[in-house]
Amino acid sequence: xxxxxxxxxxxxxxxxxxxxxxxxxxxxxxxxxxxxxxxxxxxxxxxxxxxxxxxxxxxxxxxxxxxxxxxxxxxxxxxxxxxxxxxxxxxxxxxxxxxxxxxxxxxxxxxxxxxxxxxxxxxxxxxxxxxxxxxxxxxxxxxxxxxxxxxxxxxxxxxxxxxxxxxxxxxxxxxxxxxxxxxxxxxxxxxxxxxxxxxxxxxxxxxxxxxxxxxxxxxxxxxxxxxxxxxxxxxxxxxxxxxxxxxxxxxxxxxxxxxxxxxxxxxxxxxxxxxxxxxxxxxxxxxxxxxxxxxxxxxxxxxxxxxxxxxxx
Numbered sequence: 001x002x003x004x005x006x007x008x009x010x011x012x013x014x015x016x017x018x019x020x021x022x023x024x025x026x027x028x029x030x031x032x033x034x035x036x037x038x039x040x041x042x043x044x045x046x047x048x049x050x051x052x053x054x055x056x057x058x059x060x061x062x063x064x065x066x067x068x069x070x071x072x073x074x075x076x077x078x079x080x081x082x083x084x085x086x087x088x089x090x091x092x093x094x095x096x097x098x099x100x101x102x103x104x105x106x107x108x109x110x111x112x113x114x115x116x117x118x119x120x121x122x123x124x125x126x127x128x129x130x131x132x133x134x135x136x137x138x139x140x141x142x143x144x145x146x147x148x149x150x151x152x153x154x155x156x157x158x159x160x161x162x163x164x165x166x167x168x169x170x171x172x173x174x175x176x177x178x179x180x181x182x183x184x185x186x187x188x189x190x191x192x193x194x195x196x197x198x199x200x201x202x203x204x205x206x207x208x209x210x211x212x213x214x215x216x217x218x219x220x221x222x223x224x225x226x227x228x229x230x231x232x233x234x235x236x237x238x239x240x241x242x243x244x245x246x247x248x249x250x251x252x253x254x255x256x257x258x259x260x261x262x263x264x265x266x267x268x269x270x271x272x273x274x275x276x277x278x279x280x281x282x283x284x285x286x287x288x289x290x291x292x293x294x295x296x297x298x299x300x301x302x303x304x305x306x307x308x309x310x311x312x313x
Contacts, residue, residue: 015075015254019050022244024080025064027057030177031197035242035274036080039109042265047257053080060088060149062095069097073247075254078106083240086294088149090301091310099298104250105291107259108243109266112280113215114155114193116228117208121187127211127231130191131163140168143191144180147173152180155193155214155238158304162233166309184208195240196221196279214238221279241283241297243290255287 020043024036033055040051056064061084071077079085089099097103116127122141124130134141143159145152153171160169172189174180177198183189185207192199193214202208212228213219216237228236244262246255263284265271275282285293304310 015257016047016049018076019052020047020076020078021052021054022078022080023054023056023064023068025056025058025061025085027176028055031195031278032080032082032242035271038271038274039080039244039262039265042268042271043261046261046264060092060147061085062088062092062097065099066096068245068247069102071247073104073249073251075246075250075258077247078258079103079245081243081245083151083297084149085245086297087151087154087301089298090154090305091149100295102248103245104248104255105287105294106244106246106255107262107266107287108241108283108285108290108293109262109271110275110280110283111215111239111241112196112275112278113213113219113239114151114195115199115210115222115225116159116212116214117184117192117194117199117203117210119184119187119190120207120209122190122209124209124211127226127228127233130211131165131232134163134165134168137168140165140170141190142170142172143193144172144174144184144189145193146177146180147175151195151238151240152177152193154301154304156191157307157310158236158238159193159228159233160309161304161307162236193238200278219279220276241293242280243294259287 022036022040024033026032037053040053044051056067065079065085068077068079089095118124122133124133143156145156156171180192181198184192203210212226212231213222214228218227
């Protein structure tokens, strides 16, 4: 008879042979967490193993990203990444990981625009009036964000740079989109480059001014709303995105299997409907194509972050 297996050795076999952990680098309960949980459920059905969501919030997403970067490259630890993965890397040069070298891109599931929204107290009915108000007021105007390095922050910085507002526009960071929205509704901040799910419920009763979308094309949800480029800010094109990354050196067959599972999960309900409800366009990319998109994002935001007058506070 063969002897017992040596202690401490894990039985090997076809992947996946056990539960997969999907790390969400934000607190539980938000919009990103909800999408990740729906993706995890759909993936589990396709892979035949549990996909467990693990929330590791903090440091602009860097805590969760680091956990994946340092994990074994075996397909059992994944990162549910958003555009903040790239924007945070652009403003934090001393991250404990390299956003390109330490990750294997798996799949991007969707892209959606931000909305340019203002407090009602500002009284701006268009982007042109917004820029004029910033230039006319001695104190200029301020814009809020979910924190330094967030997509809201860098979208606002890009707007400031492209409109030449300079010192007439001040960044006010908050610890998340929820407190930023509260201050915007109260009129204590003037402007927010907000994700659709963050602000959508506050638009129904005319609590805020809605001026433009940040994407290159108009939103299906707001077909009458101009893009920023149409509203007089040429070349402005910003979207938020969602995707899945694995640790670098994850075997290619596992990455390809994960790519199929993620893409199929994103195309099925409830993920498909949730993305549509949030004004996002579905995206189905091969791992290499997602990697190329990620490199473009990093280059874009590093250029914004390197511009004179970049505000980090």
